Amino acid sequence: MIQSIRKRHRLMWVVISIALPLMFAFALIFTPEKKEDTNFSSVEFLDWKEIRKANLEGINAYLAEDKKGIIKLILHFKEPVKSAFATVQLNEKQLGTISSKSSQVFDLPSLPEKATVVIFDEIDKKEILKVEL
């Protein structure tokens, strides 16, 4: 190699040999452990009172009451919802959209006698999941 390329080559490796292991170690040490939520099977850890629950293949759904008496619908997705835009419907009324989080909580005005929860693909206009609580 000619001198200028040789110098650039050397400089690159000096920088890489210092910066890359530092960034690697930084990522290794400071990345928080991902919360393992596949065993999420109750709402007890939230200190909420579980009212009803349904465990299906792709989703666990709960109706619970928090300490203030607010009724909650909790959805825990066991696998990603394969839709770019999906909504949550309770008894045909839209509650919100599905985010990238594996667990989502919705406040309800009151405890429904019967709860039919539907995860609806708004692009393909079709049901992805349906849960009866």
Next chain:
Amino acid sequence: MAHDYTAVLWSRQKKRYDMFIAISVVLYMVSFIVINSAVNPEISEETLIIRSTGTLAIILLHVILLIGPLSRLNENFLPLLYNRRHLGVTMFLIATVHAVFSTLQFHAFGNINPVLSIFISNMEYGSLTNFPFQTLGALAWIILFLMAATSHDFWLKNLSARAWKSLHIMVYIAYSLLVLHVMLGVAQDRSTIWPVALLGAGMILIIGVHLTAGFKESKIDNQNLPEKEGFVHAGNVDDIENNRAKVIDINEERVAIFKYDGKLSAVSNVCQHQNGPLGEGRVIGGLITCPWHGYQYKPHDGCSPPPFDEKVPTFGLKLEGKEIYVKKIANEAGTEVAPVTINF
């Protein structure tokens, strides 16, 4: 050493090398897919392709980056260097399959252009857990694309060896981006430690051999050779093996002094093809032969034999007893200098 444009100058060695690469790639892909399907039957075909091509590409990149410094440390690795470009293009194609499937899987179902989505769908650059690691992979892919697209000697000749080399040493930036791409990607789903451990071991190995080779190289640059009347003392003639060279540093440029057929000649150490180290090559059939890709030059005038037209600068030489002296100022490329005869 193509005189005219030829897509690939095939030789028996190149065919065997490429066959080995192809068989290894297929074996790895099949083994990865079979084992992972057996261990995790629920895994989708897309995920299997993304993971198998991603892991294979990063393994191949490690192999590619090891070949250069290992060849400087031990010439037994030189045959691997000869066809490294084919391995590089293979790695790029595999990385492209990984990139295309990842883009389709994670960015193709929204109302944003999938390529744009890679860069804007996640803007959490301040977060370690949710860092947009795909952006790092995309930037590395752009560098690898530029390298693969200009890998042919056609581009080497048109861009000049200096510009071409400047572009191609960006592979180290691509490597750094990819280490972080994998590290931060894996860090977001740390169910097992082995990918991080393997990546860390690979990184230490790559940095280790590059620094070792660099340290060996720097010894040449740090020689303080005595000067005398416009000449630099290059050492004793007995220090050079027959048909081999001694490399010295004059004015921060390297000079290779070759000993062959009872004679001495000095030329620039820089091959005109890819700036390979001529002084680490041999004199074969009376011609200096670059160890990287076999480009050849006549020792007394630095010209490639007809029909080729590459030329390297030459240097004047003299012998005082057994001590070699090399002129400090290089002659123009292709200038004939009568070889010094060794009379003892």
